[in-house]
Amino acid sequence: MAQSITQKILAAHLVTGDLVPGSEIGLRIDQTLTQDATGTMAYLQFEAMGVPRVKTDLSVSYVDHNTLQMGFRNPDDHRYLRTVAARHGVVFSPPGLGICHQLHLENFAKPGATLIGSDSHTPTAGGVGSLAMGAGGLSVALAMAGEAYVIPCPKVVRVVLTGALTGFASAKDIILHLLGELTVKGGVGRVFEYAGPGAATLSVPERAVITNMGAELGATTSIFPSDDRTREFLHAMGRPDDFAELLPDEGASYDEEVVIDLSKLEPLAAAPHMPDKRVSVREIAGLKVDQVCIGSCTNSSYLDLKTAALMLKGKKVATDTDTFISPGSKQVMKMLAREGLVEALLDSGARVLECTCGPCIGMGGSPVSGGVSARTYNRNFEGRSGTKDAKVYLVSPQTAAMAALRGEFTDPATWGDAPQKPELPAEAPSIRDMFIFPPEDGSQVAVMRGPNIVALEDFDPLPDSITAKILLKVEDNITTDHILPAGAEITALRSNIPAISNHVFGRVDEEFVARIRAEGQGIIVGGENYGQGSSREHAALGPRHLGVKAVVVKSLARIHRANLVNFGILPLFFVNAEDYDKLALGEELTIPATEVTPTGIVEAVTASGTRIPLTNDLSPAELDIVRAGGLLNFVKNKRG
Ligand code: F3S
Structure with a gap:
């Protein structure tokens, strides 16, 4: 075929x-x-x-x-x-x-x-x-x-x-x-x-x-x-x-x-704050631009930067338009340098940064408060630039270079001739020897961990029966940000599960971590759409480290559900949503884990004898993964 x-x-x-x-x-x-x-x-x-x-x-x-x-x-x-x-x-x-x-x-x-x-x-x-x-x-x-x-x-x-x-x-x-x-x-x-x-x-x-x-x-x-x-x-x-x-x-x-x-096609821009908010550059011509960023994994090739450099060459960027250039690689930098284009960029008044993501993730180069930033990047979500009220427009290097020079978006029809498309040289300088290639046999290499790099612990398999207290009861629409917030201070702990776990549900209930650390294990009860938001694995890893054995909710967000399975937390749903009201914080609940079957119903029992029917939407393979204590254990077991 x-x-x-x-x-x-x-x-x-x-x-x-x-x-x-x-x-x-x-x-x-x-x-x-x-x-x-x-x-x-x-x-x-x-x-x-x-x-x-x-x-x-x-x-x-x-x-x-x-x-x-x-x-x-x-x-x-x-x-x-x-x-x-x-x-x-x-x-x-x-x-x-x-x-x-x-x-x-x-x-x-x-x-x-x-x-x-x-x-x-x-x-x-x-x-x-x-x-x-x-x-x-x-x-x-x-x-x-x-x-x-x-x-x-x-x-x-x-x-x-x-x-x-x-x-x-x-x-x-x-x-x-x-x-x-x-x-x-x-x-x-x-x-x-x-x-x-x-x-x-x-x-x-x-x-x-x-x-x-x-x-x-x-x-x-x-x-x-x-x-x-x-x-x-x-x-x-x-x-x-x-x-x-x-x-x-x-x-x-x-x-x-x-x-x-x-x-x-004509030059276009994605207006704040979504990459699909397409406008033509013509329509926004005259809008003052406070910052221009050329680079990122989208537009930092030799061809992109040469196009921009040739437009900036011999000219000066607008004095009130902060202009950043981040080349995609040292190879790009070397090619620009040998054609005198790094000098052209420097002389134009642009700031030439190192070859990294840089301002794309707010690593330096945030726009001024309320400012307009024209970026050759791929995302313009609110706040991503590091300045909450900035307005980021996603554009081509050509449109960005014009904005840098004029200090405003410019109708290309008023610019004159378009620059010629540069060609790749037949042979680019190699940077291959700047990569560090691994030795044939790495078994003698010592892996160096600072205090912030903590090896992943071995997680226990799911017990046959879970008897644990409900240590947190939350409402509908709990996000992964509620479970484990982002932010520089917390994400810096991403390689240290014991440390990052201290922040689990910190903004919802400051006592939660202390409670579960004291008990050693627990169950979380939640409402609809539990775990919506990002794909953050740590929102499952943190609770797992603390000893969360099961989440019992009205419904679950798709990606968080997958993360719960991958890290061995049993995701269960109320058969009757009203039963949510019958469970109280601090109450002990027994879940007969061995009786859980894919999409089947089990009865959990509270210490006072209330019976709560619970179900799940797990496939047989997913249930095996949860029973093994998560995907890593499952794979290890499979390999023997
Ligand atoms: Fe790309 Fe780095 Fe930004 S990988 S999307 S330039 S953070």
């Missing part, structure tokens, strides 16, 4: 399941990547599995997020990441070398390979034809241990690009256009596979802008064919042998199709 590129890669990596959209499939993973903010926990989880060396073809640990924080925790994290990588066969990318996705594209991504990364913009590698997906840290740890990555089989959307970009329109405008059409939910459960004559006009770095920001569509991933443009790119990156042609078969069938005529 004629196959799309996506189907070819899925079929070649299928370990379990059938390629039917929506059904569960397990995929063999060739490559993994982590970044420091999520990586420490992923490696702690990998260590807990007791696997001596990663089983993937390639795993890379990047340090690009938290590079400028004060105090010992950051450098301790970096040292842990460096040594744990050497011990277990992982390539280490030291702080300052670049942003994970840009570096991975330049140095490691391969056509036809599967890649998962503990960062949502991992799909960037789809620019060279990798099937690259963002995943939780635990999934990445399991993939490094050789386990399949389990996902619902995606639908495939064919995005046909016709025509060619003109004037100031850029790759960023293609994805901003698509976001405006489909919204931030439009890609859920889908892979966007690009095709058509317009695709052939785009270089790999331009393609990577689109696949990077496909994450904002909520897509599983996005992918371009591997063709002559890919060959050119891999040649320039000094790895021609990594090229393999990867095209869809003639007559391949797709679940959906979108057509975009590139010649009709």
Whole structure:
């Protein structure tokens, strides 16, 4: 049967399941990547599995997020990441070398390979034809241990690009256009596979802008064919042998199709505070811009920064527009430097930062209060910039450079000629020797942990019967922020479960941690939609560390439910929602855990004899995972 590129890669990596959209499939993973903010926990989880060396073809640990924080925790994290990588066969990318996705594209991504990364913009590698997906840290740890990555089989959307970009329109405008059409939910459960004559006009770095920001569509991933443009790119990156042609078969069938005529696109922006709030730059021309940031994993390639640098060259940025440039990698920096463009950027008055995520996560470079920031980044959620009342517009490097020079958004029609699209040099300078490659045998490498890096404890299996007090009773719509708030002080403890656990439910009930520490175990009772919000694993890990055995609620948010299962907390629902009122804080409840069956009903009994029927929505495999004490134990048991 004629196959799309996506189907070819899925079929070649299928370990379990059938390629039917929506059904569960397990995929063999060739490559993994982590970044420091999520990586420490992923490696702690990998260590807990007791696997001596990663089983993937390639795993890379990047340090690009938290590079400028004060105090010992950051450098301790970096040292842990460096040594744990050497011990277990992982390539280490030291702080300052670049942003994970840009570096991975330049140095490691391969056509036809599967890649998962503990960062949502991992799909960037789809620019060279990798099937690259963002995943939780635990999934990445399991993939490094050789386990399949389990996902619902995606639908495939064919995005046909016709025509060619003109004037100031850029790759960023293609994805901003698509976001405006489909919204931030439009890609859920889908892979966007690009095709058509317009695709052939785009270089790999331009393609990577689109696949990077496909994450904002909520897509599983996005992918371009591997063709002559890919060959050119891999040649320039000094790895021609990594090229393999990867095209869809003639007559391949797709679940959906979108057509975009590139010649009709104009410069666009995503207005505050959502990446799908598409406006044309023309419409916002004249709006004062207080800050411009050019860089991030979306737009920090040599081509992006050269475009901006040529526009800034010989000119000065507006005095009241703070302008930041963060190159995606040292390779980009070196290429700009050898063409005199770093000097051009410096002379323009822009601030050239190190090659990291930087202002994208508020690591320096927050906008002024109430200010307007024009960023080439991929997210503009309220407060993400570090300034709560700032208004962030997502734009292309061209639009950002114009705003930097004029101090306001500028109608491109008033600018004059559009700059010529730069080309990649035939050979880019290599930075390969700046990665730290692991020794053949890492078994003698000592893993260095500072006081903030604490090995994951062994969790007990689920007891046959749970008899524990209800130590917390909460209302409807409890979020993961209620369970474990974010914020610099708390997230700095992400590699230290005992310490971060002191903050569990701290903003809901200050006494909870003391109560459960005194009891050693407990049960949480909640209302509807318990655990909504982020995918934060720590919101399950923290309670688990403290001894929470079960949560008994009216309903559960999807991702938190998965995290409860993964970390061995039994999630149960009231059969009769009114029974919520019959349970009181401090009361003892007995749950006959051995009698729990998938979707079956068990009767829990309070100390005073009240019987409460409870059910669950667990699959047989999920129940086995909970019984084992979580996914790590389950995998360890399976491997014997
Ligand atoms: Fe870094 Fe921002 Fe990308 S935090 S990985 S540059 S989305």
